[in-house]
Amino acid sequence: DAGITQSPRHKVTETGTPVTLRCHQTENHRYMYWYRQDPGHGLRLIHYSYGVKDTDKGEVSDGYSVSRSKTEDFLLTLESATSSQTSVYFCAISEFDRSPLHFGNGTRLTVT
Amino acid sequence: AQTVTQSQPEMSVQEAETVTLSCTYDTSESDYYLFWYKQPPSRQMILVIRQEAYKQQNATENRFSVNFQKAAKSFSLKISDSQLGDAAMYFCAYRNWNAGNMLTFGGGTRLMVKP
Numbered sequence: 001d002a003g004i005t006q007s008p009r010h011k012v013t014e015t016g017t018p019v020t021l022r023c024h025q026t027e028n029h030r031y032m033y034w035y036r037q038d039p040g041h042g043l044r045l046i047h048y049s050y051g052v053k054d055t056d057k058g059e060v061s062d063g064y065s066v067s068r069s070k071t072e073d074f075l076l077t078l079e080s081a082t083s084s085q086t087s088v089y090f091c092a093i094s095e096f097d098r099s100p101l102h103f104g105n106g107t108r109l110t111v112t
Numbered sequence: 113a114q115t116v117t118q119s120q121p122e123m124s125v126q127e128a129e130t131v132t133l134s135c136t137y138d139t140s141e142s143d144y145y146l147f148w149y150k151q152p153p154s155r156q157m158i159l160v161i162r163q164e165a166y167k168q169q170n171a172t173e174n175r176f177s178v179n180f181q182k183a184a185k186s187f188s189l190k191i192s193d194s195q196l197g198d199a200a201m202y203f204c205a206y207r208n209w210n211a212g213n214m215l216t217f218g219g220g221t222r223l224m225v226k227p
Contacts, residue, residue, distance in 0.1 A: 033215075040219050040220075041217075041219060042116075042118075042203050042205075042217030042218050042219050042220050043157075043203070043215075043217045044217070045214050045215070045216075048214075058214060059214070088155065090157065092157075092215075097209060098145070098209070100147070100159050100162060101159075101215055102159070103156070103157035105154075105155060105156055106155045106156075
């Protein structure tokens with residue numbers, strides 16, 4: 001299995017609070033991604049990174065920001081959590097732009 | 113924008129039988145990859161099989177094979193000799209490098225395997 005660790009595994013937070021999810025990889029892969037999974041939608045891309053300090057938006061980026069200060073860490077921040085951001089969040093990595101994506105085990109976030 | 117459609121929300125199969133999961137996609141590109149991912153109850157996303165669009169030969173991985181019809185933009189997954197451990201959500205996904213290297217997923221098909 002690819003060395004990807006997501007933390008926390010579960011989180012419950014209140015509306016309006018900031019939340020940061022962490023993705024840590026030990027594979028030294030260049031590309032990292034954040035997806036959210038909701039029933040009926042499969043997985044949708046939030047943001048991705050193609051190198052340290054190089055990030056770009058995905059299809060559902062509103063309300064989210066990311067940072068990548070080191071190759072191994074990719075952080076996803078919800079500045080002010082809303083109930084619509086209740087979801088399962090997956091981090092993924094790939095070595096090259098044409099390599100398969102390998103996923104972490106996900107973080108279940110509940111915003112009450 | 114690319115879209116991926118899985119028209120079967122749920123499927124069931126008898127153990128040891130064969131089942132085919134459907135996937136269609138929409139794209140104007142000629143160079144792309146297609147994937148099937150499996151998600152068991154553990155929530156882990158597991159790559160099952162992938163197909164390069166420029167290859168005419170259908171990909172095969174043990175009991176899993178695909179039927180790739182490029183002109184029809186169809187990419188179905190066939191599971192032979194179904195096992196109880198095959199029960200999971202299955203997601204079809206499309207990837208193209210002109211679209212920001214995004215992996216676009218279908219809505220998923222839940223496969224149940226009956227003993």
